[in-house]
Amino acid sequence: MADARYDVVVIGAGILGLAAAREILARRPGTRVAVLEKEASIAGHQTGRNSGVIHTGIYYAPGSLKARLCVAGSRALYEYSERHGIPTERCGKLIVAVDEAELPGLETLYRRGFENGVAGLEMVGPDRIRELEPHGVGLRAILSPGTGIVDFSRVAAAMAAEITAAGADVLTGHEVDRLEDRVGIERPGPSDVGPNLLETGDRHLRSELPRNRPAGLPTPDDAKVLLEVAPIDLFPQTYHTEVVCTLRHSP
Numbered sequence: 001m002a003d004a005r006y007d008v009v010v011i012g013a014g015i016l017g018l019a020a021a022r023e024i025l026a027r028r029p030g031t032r033v034a035v036l037e038k039e040a041s042i043a044g045h046q047t048g049r050n051s052g053v054i055h056t057g058i059y060y061a062p063g064s065l066k067a068r069l070c071v072a073g074s075r076a077l078y079e080y081s082e083r084h085g086i087p088t089e090r091c092g093k094l095i096v097a098v099d100e101a102e103l104p105g106l107e108t109l110y111r112r113g114f115e116n117g118v119a120g121l122e123m124v125g126p127d128r129i130r131e132l133e134p135h136g137v138g139l140r141a142i143l144s145p146g147t148g149i150v151d152f153s154r155v156a157a158a159m160a161a162e163i164t165a166a167g168a169d170v171l172t173g174h175e176v177d178r179l180e181d182r183v184g185i186e187r188p189g190p191s192d193v194g195p196n197l198l199e200t201g202d203r204h205l206r207s208e209l210p211r212n213r214p215a216g217l218p219t220p221d222d223a224k225v226l227l228e229v230a231p232i233d234l235f236p237q238t239y240h241t242e243v244v245c246t247l248r249h250s251p
C-alpha cells in the first residue's frame, strides 16, 4: 500500500462503482483512482447475480431520468459489449396480458415505451405470441425486440480491466468500515504504526500497518488502512474524506 495515494476512492466494485471510476478516468485522465471492494473478487453481489437482462426503458415514467438513462444505457451497453467482445443476444421480450383486466395496463406500458423512444415496439395477438414463444399464452402482448441478455460479470470484468489499464487500482478484500469528513490534513505525529503518512502536495494516505511488518504484506486480521482522499474539482473543495478499510485477506 506504500504507493497508494489517490484523488478519488470509489467504494464497491459492482457495475456502478466500476462505471463511475471509468467515467472519472475518461473525463480526467491521470486522476488517481482506487476502487475498494470488500469481497475477494469484483461483481460478487447484484452485478454478478442478476438476471442479465438488457432493459430497453419501457417501464419508467416518460421524461424521468430513469427512462432517459435506460434507453441511452441499453444502446451504450450493446455498443460496449461489442467493442469488448462480450456476447449479447437480442432475444426480445414479450410482456403478456393474460386476461382482460390486464389489457389497460398493457396499453399504458405500450404508450410509455413509445414516449420513452424505445425502438421497434409492437402490439401482438395470440397467434404471434405462440409463434414467438410456443409456451406463451395470452390475449395480447408487447413485443420489445431490442431487449436482450448479457453476462454483467463480463461487463464488470471488462470495465475493471479498462480502468486498471488507465492506472486505477481495483483493490479487493478492502472493506470500508468508516467514513469521516474533516477539514484540513492532520500532520503526522509520533506513532508506533507505520509507514504512517505518505504525502504528495495536499493529498496523503496514512497506513496503520505495524512498522515491523513490510508494507504490502498485511495479515487479514490486524491490518487497517486509512486512505485520506483529497478533493479534486469534481468534488467540494473543503473536505478531505478519510476512508478506513479492513483488509480481509492479503491482496
Ligand SMILES: Cc1cc2nc3c(=O)[nH]c(=O)nc-3n(C[C@H](O)[C@H](O)[C@H](O)COP(=O)(O)OP(=O)(O)OC[C@H]3O[C@@H](n4cnc5c(N)ncnc54)[C@H](O)[C@@H]3O)c2cc1C
Pocket (backbone or CB within 6 Å): 011, 012, 013, 014, 015, 016, 017, 036, 037, 038, 039, 042, 043, 044, 045, 046, 047, 048, 049, 050, 051, 052, 053, 054, 055, 174, 175, 176, 177
Ligand atoms: C435479483 C436481481 C435481478 C436483477 N436483474 C437485473 C437485470 O436483469 N438487468 C439489469 O439491468 N439489472 C438487474 N438488476 C439490478 C442490477 O443488478 C443492479 O442495479 C446493479 O447490479 C447494481 O450495481 P451496484 O454496483 O450498485 O451494486 P452491486 O453489484 O451489489 O455492487 C456493490 C458492491 O459494493 C461492495 N461493498 C458493499 N459494501 C462495501 C464496503 N463497506 N466496502 C467495500 N465494498 C463494499 C459489495 O461487495 C459489492 O460488490 C437485478 C437486481 C437483482 C437484485
